[in-house]
Structures are given as structure tokens and as C-alpha cells.
Amino acid sequence: MRTRQPATATLEDQPIPGRAKLAAAWTSFMFLYAYVDILNFYTPGVIQDILDGKVFEFDLSQTFSTTALTLVAIPALMVVLSMTLPARVNRITNLIVAALYVPVTAFNVVGGSWLFFYGLGVVLELILLALILRYAWTWPRTAPPATMAPSPDRDTVRAQRQP
Numbered sequence: 001m002r003t004r005q006p007a008t009a010t011l012e013d014q015p016i017p018g019r020a021k022l023a024a025a026w027t028s029f030m031f032l033y034a035y036v037d038i039l040n041f042y043t044p045g046v047i048q049d050i051l052d053g054k055v056f057e058f059d060l061s062q063t064f065s066t067t068a069l070t071l072v073a074i075p076a077l078m079v080v081l082s083m084t085l086p087a088r089v090n091r092i093t094n095l096i097v098a099a100l101y102v103p104v105t106a107f108n109v110v111g112g113s114w115l116f117f118y119g120l121g122v123v124l125e126l127i128l129l130a131l132i133l134r135y136a137w138t139w140p141r142t143a144p145p146a147t148m149a150p151s152p153d154r155d156t157v158r159a160q161r162q163p
Helices: 018-040 046-051 062-084 087-107 115-137 152-161
Strands: none
Touching: 018 062, 018 087, 018 115, 062 087, 087 115
């Protein structure tokens, strides 16, 4: 028979490991980053510009496409790296990569014809980058193991036992 919990029972708020927070934030960042570009296709004139070989001010080329792929691949890799790198390297990597993405993300609003659309996308991405920086900066630390200092009394006892 099932027992019913009272309606006033408090839900348990289990702690989330820092690695999982970082991976989740990078996943959210990656989705926003990609979807802002995908939804941009609905902006009038964008498809025609692409068909004419232009994206914003840039000519479509292998260099452009490789750069765009790299900018999307890095957050995807950060999801995995956030879960697998050793703590010290993980923290430093997240701090560096997130800090580098702040100006890259802010650049995306420059020249955008739909300021509210791009503005919202950039603000949300910057919030996620700020969370990543915060999670990495405040990475939990453990106290170093206590070392036992040699006791003068212990040394005296040892010296007395030896013939």
C-alpha cells in the first residue's frame, strides 16, 4: 500500500556538482549560440545575402565556415571538458574560454538590424558566460591534509629507547 506524503512536505534540494553546473551552462550557451544564428534565417534578406555569398560583412568561404564551426565547436567541447578535466585544469580552462567568449558574444550584436532579437540573444549568452565564470571562480576547495609536526617529546622518547 502506498503512503501519501503530506502536501506540506519540503522537496529535497540536492546539491549539484560544480562540473555538472559548468557542463549545463555550456550546453545552454551552445544552444543559444546556435539558435540565434538559425532563427536569424527568418530575418528578411538574410537568405538572399547567403545565396549571394555574404554573411553580415563577410564573404562566404571555407575560412568563414571553418571559423564559424570552431566558434560553435568550442562550447560543445567545453561540455565534455567540464565533466572530465582534472579540477585545477578544468577551472583554469573554463575561466579562460568563458572570458574569451565575452567579447566574441558582444561582437554578435554589432551591425545587427534586429536589435531586440540580437540584444536578447547576446544578453542571455552573457548571463550564461557570467555563470560559467562564477562557477569556475568559486570552484570548491578542500583543505590540505593536516601534517603532524614532530613533537619534541616524541623525539626524546625515541632517543631514550635506543641503546
